[in-house]
Amino acid sequence: MLCEPKHWSFCKLDFVSKNYAFQCRSIVEQSIQFHHTGSEIVTLVEDRKLCKIQQENITSNGIIPPALQDTLGFPTLQSDINGKTLQENWKKMQIPRTYISGTLAVSILFIVGFCLQKANLIFPCKQEQIINYSEKTAAQEIELAHYERLRLVKSRNLRQMALFVLTPWLAPIVWNGTFDLSVLDKQHNNTRIGLFVFAVKKYIRFLQLFLETAERYFMVGHKVTYYVFTDKVDEVVKPKMADGRILQIHNVVADKRWQDVSMRRMEVLTVYTKKHMPNEIDYLVCADVDMVFTDHVGVEILGDLVAAIHPGFFLSDRESFTYEDRPISAAYIPQGEGDFYYAGALYGGKLDEIYKLSTTCQNGIIEDKKKNIEALWQEESHLNRYLVYNKPTKLLSPEYIWDTNLPYEEFIKKKRFVIVNKNKRKITR
Known part of the structure; x- marks a missing residue:
């Protein structure tokens, strides 16, 4: 319009x-x-x-x-x-030009100040990375230790699997330096830990040193309950203990044969992990009494189901493992099965996992007794059978269980839990 x-x-x-x-x-x-x-x-x-x-x-x-x-x-x-x-x-x-000029000046100053504070975002450029040299050095030491172990293995044509830091099913293998203890200690600040040990008959002689060294090196700074099972309650010497650490002494019947004593542990474990321990602890570590702690053993060994690689077989081929090879036994492991040979002297985990392990092993022992047979290495054979088909979530290197009479000591830079030298014939009589 x-x-x-x-x-x-x-x-x-x-x-x-x-x-x-x-x-x-x-x-x-x-x-x-x-x-x-x-x-x-x-x-x-x-x-x-x-x-x-x-x-x-x-x-x-x-x-x-x-x-x-x-x-x-x-x-x-x-x-x-x-x-x-x-x-x-x-x-x-x-609007007067003076006002406009003033406003523009203030705006420019504001923008310049913002740019100076946020220079990294507005003008990205390559900056030097801050390196924590202590962490870098520790990582280099771990790597060097790993390659040193592999070099020794290759020079002698030995099996390498136990020297790695991961299993084929991606469970960690704990070696020195592969963990940050300060972080783990914070994560387990309120964790309750149990240490289960049998000391019957003449094995009572090892209990005092076992407990004293445990107070010095085992789970230092954490809440620990010692579960000691013995037929000689009156002979137990209580060591000086730190705050938050408890000693429980339980009477147990001593079987005549040491093999039966060994197998009795699975029966006791089954009962106590089900009825007594759940209100007292979160994790349980089971150990032989004829051993001493010689270096730090802490929360880095805790996991759902933890097994220790046997020091006598950590560089051996699978064919050398002394698994139970008779199909009639409940501990039978077919040829070609299994990845490691595990020690019966040290294992652990959460209570529900230990209950399942001990129940299965105990049922296998009972089944074998009905057939009038006994697995080659008693409870250790049943333990290996269980762990072959129920993979542990964490493995402990031979640092955590060592025998000074074994070869290849050069591979083990730290010896944390060591078998006591003894005359086994005298003790088992």
């Missing part, structure tokens, strides 16, 4: 629409600001061309007709006493 002088009233009604009035006013303001001449056409647009203001609609001195001024919200400049033009009045309405 063309807006002519006679149509001002129509245009005014048309411009009452909020959007139209705003857009028309904006374009007229811009026309005046940029000094458009009366010969130019100012186009008012929303979605389509709504109206055109032609030359005759704007007077030669740039004054907007009164009707349109009123609609767009402009002052009636014709009544201006001084006869000022709309351009001059517009300049009065503008």
Whole structure:
């Protein structure tokens, strides 16, 4: 529609629409600001061309007709006493340049300050990586120790599997330096740990040294309950113990044969892990009494189901493992099965896992007795059978169970739990 002088009233009604009035006013303001001449056409647009203001609609001195001024919200400049033009009045309405300059200066300073603080984000560049040299050195030592073990193995054509830090099923093998004890100690701050040991007949002689060295090296700083089972309760010497550590002494019947004593442990474990221990501890470690702690043994050995690699077979081929090979036995392991040979002198885990292990082994022992047979290495044979088909979640390297009479001592830099040298014939009589 063309807006002519006679149509001002129509245009005014048309411009009452909020959007139209705003857009028309904006374009007229811009026309005046940029000094458009009366010969130019100012186009008012929303979605389509709504109206055109032609030359005759704007007077030669740039004054907007009164009707349109009123609609767009402009002052009636014709009544201006001084006869000022709309351009001059517009300049009065503008913000002073000093204010604009000041605002721009403050904005620039703000942007510069932000850029300086966030320079890494705005201007990314390669920066030097902060290296914790103690951690780097420790990692290098672990790697060097690993390669040193492999070098020794290759030079003698020995089996390598036990020297790695992961099993084929991705369970960790704990070697010195493969754990951060400070982190683990915090994780197990309130963990309750049990140490289970049998000391019957003449094996009572090893108990005092076992307990004394345990107080010095075993789970230092943590809550520990010692579960001692013996037929000589009166002969137990209680060592000086740290706070939070408890000694429980339980009477047990001593079997005539040491083989039966060995197997009796599974029976006792089954009963106590089910009825007595759940309210007292979270993890249980089972150990032979004829051993001593000679270095740190801490929470790094804890896991759902933990087994120790036997020091006599850690470099041996599977064919050399002394598994029970008679199919008639419940401890039987077929040829070609198994990854490691595990020691019966040290194993552990969460109570529910130890309960399942001891129950299975005890049932196997009972089954063999019914057939009038006995597994080659008694409870250790049944333990290996269980662990072949129920993979442990963590393995302990021979550092955690060592015999000083064995070869390949150069592979073991730390000897933490060591078998006591003894005359076995004298003790077992």
